[in-house]
Amino acid sequence: MKIHLPVREAILNRRTYEAPAEGRSNKLRLDFNENTSGCSPAVRRALAKLTSKQLAMYPEYQAPTQRIARYFGVRPEALLLTNGGDDALRVFFDTFVESGSGILICEPTFPMYRYYAEIYGARISVLRYGSEMEFPLEGVIAALRKKPRVLFLANPNNPTGTLLQKEELRRILKAATHTAVVMDEAYAEFSGFTAIPWIRKYPQLFVAKTFSKVAGLAALRLGAVIACEESLALVRRAMPPFPVNLAALVAAEAALNDGATMRRYVLQVQRLRAWFAAELEKLNVMTYPSAGNFLLANFGPGGPALFQKLEKQGILLRERSRDIGPGFVRITIGTQSEMQRLLKSIRKEWKAPA
Numbered sequence: 001m002k003i004h005l006p007v008r009e010a011i012l013n014r015r016t017y018e019a020p021a022e023g024r025s026n027k028l029r030l031d032f033n034e035n036t037s038g039c040s041p042a043v044r045r046a047l048a049k050l051t052s053k054q055l056a057m058y059p060e061y062q063a064p065t066q067r068i069a070r071y072f073g074v075r076p077e078a079l080l081l082t083n084g085g086d087d088a089l090r091v092f093f094d095t096f097v098e099s100g101s102g103i104l105i106c107e108p109t110f111p112m113y114r115y116y117a118e119i120y121g122a123r124i125s126v127l128r129y130g131s132e133m134e135f136p137l138e139g140v141i142a143a144l145r146k147k148p149r150v151l152f153l154a155n156p157n158n159p160t161g162t163l164l165q166k167e168e169l170r171r172i173l174k175a176a177t178h179t180a181v182v183m184d185e186a187y188a189e190f191s192g193f194t195a196i197p198w199i200r201k202y203p204q205l206f207v208a209k210t211f212s213k214v215a216g217l218a219a220l221r222l223g224a225v226i227a228c229e230e231s232l233a234l235v236r237r238a239m240p241p242f243p244v245n246l247a248a249l250v251a252a253e254a255a256l257n258d259g260a261t262m263r264r265y266v267l268q269v270q271r272l273r274a275w276f277a278a279e280l281e282k283l284n285v286m287t288y289p290s291a292g293n294f295l296l297a298n299f300g301p302g303g304p305a306l307f308q309k310l311e312k313q314g315i316l317l318r319e320r321s322r323d324i325g326p327g328f329v330r331i332t333i334g335t336q337s338e339m340q341r342l343l344k345s346i347r348k349e350w351k352a353p354a
């Protein structure tokens with residue numbers, strides 16, 4: 001029997017997303033911007049208390065939504081929980097993007113915007129960050145005149161670390177009269193800025209959050225979208241009834257109740273980020289100012305060989321030679337001892353060009 005599966009054009013024309021490397025758990029994981037200090041011990045205690053009865057029930061969202069909304073300083077109606085930050089991005093395609101619709105992104109950036117855009121058959125307009133990783137503000141303002149359905153902005157941006165100035169954000173929002181502006185704030189806690197209070201003034205603003213980074217819950221997959229109630233109500237129409245699992249909710253509540261652990265981690269990242277950038281500078285390695293829990297560095301032509309040597313030693317970094325330029329790499333800021341181990345290996349293996 002000959003079967004023809006009626007696959008969508010956009011799927012036929014793409015390859016499977018390469019799954020991130022496996023077998024990382026015993027390595028020095030400075031490649032995915034995870035919280036390498038681990039989550040609060042209170043999370044494990046809370047998860048251990050889950051009962052068989054609870055696990056057999058469909059999850060209830062009201063109480064956890066209230067708790068998480070309080071943490072973000074918004075009303076529960078302004079918060080939508082999602083299955084990880086990736087899923088908090090997908091909902092904008094379900095809500096706003098039809099095949100052939102335009103979306104706007106600034107690269108290099110988080111690859112999931114492009115990934116979803118390709119799956120949904122969107123027309124992707126791309127602007128580039130400058131050679132010093134400056135945000136292409138004027139290009140964005142001009143491109144908004146073409147009324148793309150969605151503008152995706154990671155703030156701080158991954159992998160450049162760039163943080164928008166408030167005035168830049170204000171100009172973008174004023175120009176975005178026909179565009180949903182998604183501020184992906186996966187790393188906002190490390191920057192000290194969040195656009196969440198701005199949702200009261202700008203109904204086109206949607207803030208996407210994740211519990212994978214500062215809260216250290218990447219394995220549990222919890223994200224959120226925050227927007228003014230009326231705008232978020234539209235996004236809700238595209239959601240399934242049970243998008244988030246109970247373990248993620250229990251873990252998130254425990255993590256938020258232990259704010260001290262998250263604050264300690266943020267301070268550690270900020271301190272080590274500055275120290276590590278200064279150490280790389282001493283080795284004549286160029287870095288870019290970062291507001292995230294990572295650092296973009298340029299080791300130049302000798303970079304790729306260095307990254308291979310480090311990988312052989314079990315040190316994983318995120319090489320960006322292909323999309324930014326030879327020798328570019330994104331380095332997650334880990335604990336002090338992890339960063340010292342990395343620096344020691346770099347010192348041993350890398351020779352700056354004369």
Ligand SMILES: Cc1ncc(COP(=O)(O)O)c(C=O)c1O
Nearest residue numbers: 084085086110154158186210212
């Ligand atoms: C900018 C940005 N947004 C969203 C995410 C998604 O995070 P998750 O799906 O783990 O919540 C990431 C993960 O690296 C990211 O870098």
